[in-house]
Amino acid sequence: GAGVSQSPSNKVTEKGKDVELRCDPISGHTALYWYRQSLGQGLEFLIYFQGNSAPDKSGLPSDRFSAERTGGSVSTLTIQRTQQEDSAVYLCASSLGQGFPNQPQHFGDGTRLSIL
Amino acid sequence: AQSVSQHNHHVILSEAASLELGCNYSYGGTVNLFWYVQYPGQHLQLLLKYFSGDPLVKGIKGFEAEFIKSKFSFNLRKPSVQWSDTAEYFCAVTLRNTGGFKTIFGAGTRLFVKA
Numbered sequence: 001g002a003g004v005s006q007s008p009s010n011k012v013t014e015k016g017k018d019v020e021l022r023c024d025p026i027s028g029h030t031a032l033y034w035y036r037q038s039l040g041q042g043l044e045f046l047i048y049f050q051g052n053s054a055p056d057k058s059g060l061p062s063d064r065f066s067a068e069r070t071g072g073s074v075s076t077l078t079i080q081r082t083q084q085e086d087s088a089v090y091l092c093a094s095s096l097g098q099g100f101p102n103q104p105q106h107f108g109d110g111t112r113l114s115i116l
Numbered sequence: 117a118q119s120v121s122q123h124n125h126h127v128i129l130s131e132a133a134s135l136e137l138g139c140n141y142s143y144g145g146t147v148n149l150f151w152y153v154q155y156p157g158q159h160l161q162l163l164l165k166y167f168s169g170d171p172l173v174k175g176i177k178g179f180e181a182e183f184i185k186s187k188f189s190f191n192l193r194k195p196s197v198q199w200s201d202t203a204e205y206f207c208a209v210t211l212r213n214t215g216g217f218k219t220i221f222g223a224g225t226r227l228f229v230k231a
Contacts, residue, residue, distance in 0.1 A: 033219070035221070042206070042221070042222065042223030042224040043160075043206055043221040043222075043223070043224060045219075045220070045221065048218070050216060053216070056218065091159075091160070093160075101148050101167075101210045101212070101217040102148045102165065102167035102168075102210070104150055104152075104162040104165060105152075105160075105208075105219065107152075107159045107160040107161070108159060109159045110159065
């Protein structure tokens, strides 16, 4: 069946440029998460959307990072004025949501972002 | 602050050795606990989970984990590892906070199994 889809799978860009990363969650999943996975740094939480509630942005590392989720489905993570330390794999996950805390998250394959 | 700690960042074992990966969390309320695995070149996937009942849970590929509430631990075990178990393992905890439920991941443990 259809899983979490992320695009692009790879993105190489120059320092200072803006990038947009897209996540298409599993249909019916109301919760959507963005994480960043850097070499040796594990899984870093960025932002969490649950239905129509205000997102939990507590993990965003700076104001250059923002995310939105339109229509409760597709989400876009935007990084403005990229820096070399932004290079990482950005993972998106979805789950059934608030009423199902015992349900696992389903992860996409990630977007590998490289800042030159 | 709520957190999840995985004490071993890198583990190297020979095939047939026994495995135990530690996971501790800091939160006094009700939790749901998960172990995820990421095989080389693949996406993160669920290995096993606990939310109630028997604190010893069994997952795929012979893995099991035991929830010890008094120790705030959820260690992952496998009696005899195989080369194909080489992967990165993440412990995760879902807890209730003021905004609803939140999932926190540990930093991960990279396991390398020598053939």
